[in-house]
Amino acid sequence: MASPALLMRVVASAYSVAEKAATIVRNIMSAGDLGIVEKTGANDLQTKADRLVQMSICSSLARKFPKVTIIGEELVIWVDPLDGTKEYTEGLLDHVTVLIGIAYGGKAIAGVINQPYYNYEAGADAVLGRTIWGVLGLGAFGFQLTEAPAGKHIIVTTRSHSSTLVNDCISALNPDHVIRVGGAGNKIIQLIEGKASAYVFASPGCKKWDTCAPEAILHAVGGKITDIHGNSFQYNKEVKHMNSAGVLATLRNYDYYASRIPNTVKQSLVP
Numbered sequence: 001m002a003s004p005a006l007l008m009r010v011v012a013s014a015y016s017v018a019e020k021a022a023t024i025v026r027n028i029m030s031a032g033d034l035g036i037v038e039k040t041g042a043n044d045l046q047t048k049a050d051r052l053v054q055m056s057i058c059s060s061l062a063r064k065f066p067k068v069t070i071i072g073e074e075l076v077i078w079v080d081p082l083d084g085t086k087e088y089t090e091g092l093l094d095h096v097t098v099l100i101g102i103a104y105g106g107k108a109i110a111g112v113i114n115q116p117y118y119n120y121e122a123g124a125d126a127v128l129g130r131t132i133w134g135v136l137g138l139g140a141f142g143f144q145l146t147e148a149p150a151g152k153h154i155i156v157t158t159r160s161h162s163s164t165l166v167n168d169c170i171s172a173l174n175p176d177h178v179i180r181v182g183g184a185g186n187k188i189i190q191l192i193e194g195k196a197s198a199y200v201f202a203s204p205g206c207k208k209w210d211t212c213a214p215e216a217i218l219h220a221v222g223g224k225i226t227d228i229h230g231n232s233f234q235y236n237k238e239v240k241h242m243n244s245a246g247v248l249a250t251l252r253n254y255d256y257y258a259s260r261i262p263n264t265v266k267q268s269l270v271p
Helices: 004-031 048-064 085-089 164-172 184-192 208-220 254-258 263-268
Strands: 037-041 044-046 075-083 097-104 107-115 130-135 139-141 154-158 177-181 198-201 224-226 247-250
Touching (some): 004 048, 004 130, 044 085, 048 097, 075 184, 075 208, 097 184, 097 208, 107 184, 107 208, 130 208, 139 208, 154 184, 164 198, 224 254, 247 254
Parallel strands (some): 154 198
Antiparallel strands (some): 075 097, 107 130, 198 247, 224 247
């Protein structure tokens, strides 16, 4: 098992560097030049914020923890410098997060989610940003844990990567309401703050750096996240980066949603 002292040092450093990353994200937006490039397609964008935050986080953590693998000691750190890049470029700033996930032995054990623009609609004098963090066995902090409305099936899913398969899977769950937002970190926040009952994404596309930090925080408060087949995600340094069999996550009642995923959807997504 990872040394508790080392783990807390890593978490504290991740918290600090996430707050610095949020400042970079806000400063680039304020400057007005996002430096947008397409990586692999129209819905796979990268901005100057992605590049500078990635550099800042990785260089800072690498200096402090030179034996830790950042994506040895068995700790692996998974970083998404700007989760919700497309939404960032479109001004949907509450969707944007910075994610730093910490794994040990292939398991997500701690995570930090920073929302650079939390509270941004509260007026010119509002204090922007917040940092949510969690450690397995310790809990999660920086937010108010809230249950979704009892008896309601509220699904949160992708805003910009929808498909027939995604929509067919959601329809099979017979939801009362569907929320479409950007960013895996943002979707997990919808769960832990009671705005959604389940996060469902029946498609490849999500990566390990999208899910590691959110998974640790969700698990720290009793939730569950898997692929569409119910398989746990692995976060060792050799694992493939793509979550090729999609994502299913809940704060409560995981079995209810898992039992309703159509076989046709499962057959279309190979783990």
